[in-house]
Amino acid sequence: GAGVSQSPSNKVTEKGKDVELRCDPISGHTALYWYRQSLGQGLEFLIYFQGNSAPDKSGLPSDRFSAERTGGSVSTLTIQRTQQEDSAVYLCASSIGRGGTEAFFGQGTRLTVV
Amino acid sequence: AQSVTQLDSHVSVSEGTPVLLRCNYSSSYSPSLFWYVQHPNKGLQLLLKYTSAATLVKGINGFEAEFKKSETSFHLTKPSAHMSDAAEYFCVVSRMDSNYQLIWGAGTKLIIKP
Secondary structure (H helix, E strand, O other): OOOOEEEOOEEEEOOOOOEEEEEEOOOOOOEEEEEEEOOOOOOEEEEEEEOOOOOEOOOOOOOOEEEEEHHHOOEEEEEOOOOHHHOEEEEEEEEOOOOOOOOEEOOOEEEEEO | OOEEEEOOOEEEEEOOOOEEEOEEEEOOOOOEEEEEEEOOOOOEEEEEEEOOOOOEEEOHHHOEEEEEHHHOEEEEEEOOOOHHHOEEEEEEEEOOOOOOOEEEOOOEEEEEEO
16 A cells, blocks of 8 residues: 555443454555553554564563564454553554665544543 | 653744753663654654665655764754644654664653743
8 A cells, every 4th residue: 555554543442351453564664653642642552573683672561462473464452341540542664675665644543441 | 771851841942043952861872863843632744764874864844854873963953933833742763673762852842932
C-alpha cells in the first residue's frame, strides 16, 4: 500500500481481555517497529523486526505482550489479560531497513482498557 | 552503542523569534540522524535527515539542523517561530551496524507564545 496501515484505529476493551493490533507495513520494507505512546509522553520502544533476523524484543514490558511478523510483512501485536496501564496509542513503523533510511509511521491504534 | 539525548523536555519561545532544540548523540559509527515532528493528535512526520552528505541539512517548514561531529550534536533550528510549529520534536539516531535500528530521544515539546 501507499503507507503503513494499522487496524483498528480505536479499540476499547475490558480489563482482562486479550487484544490484537495489526500493522501492514509499506510493501518491500524489511524493518518493522512497534512503539507505545502514553498521553503526553514520548515513544516507548516495544519490538523491532528486521528481515530474517531474530526480533529485538527488549522493549516488551511484560510477558503479556508478544508480537509476530508473518512472511516478513504483516505484524500483529498481542496483549493478553489487558490492564488499565496498557491504555495508550500503539504505533507501528516500517523502513527499508538500510542505514540512513527513515521510518514511516502508521496513524496508530488507540487502546483504551476499561 | 548508539544513544541520543534531547537536552530540553520543553522549550518555550515567542512567535517570530528563533527556535533551538538541542540534541546530542553517541555513536560508535558515523551516524545517520533524523528529526521527527508530532503535532497534537497527529502522526509522526519526518522533518529532515543527515546521512553523511552536507553537514547542514534543510528540512520542511523552514527547519534545519547542523551535524557537528566534534560536539556530537545535531541541533534543530528555525529562524522565526510560527504558531503552527507548536508540537513535539524527536531526535533519532540510526544504528549503522547490520541492525539499522532507530534509537529515539525522549522528545522536546515546543511551545509558541503569541
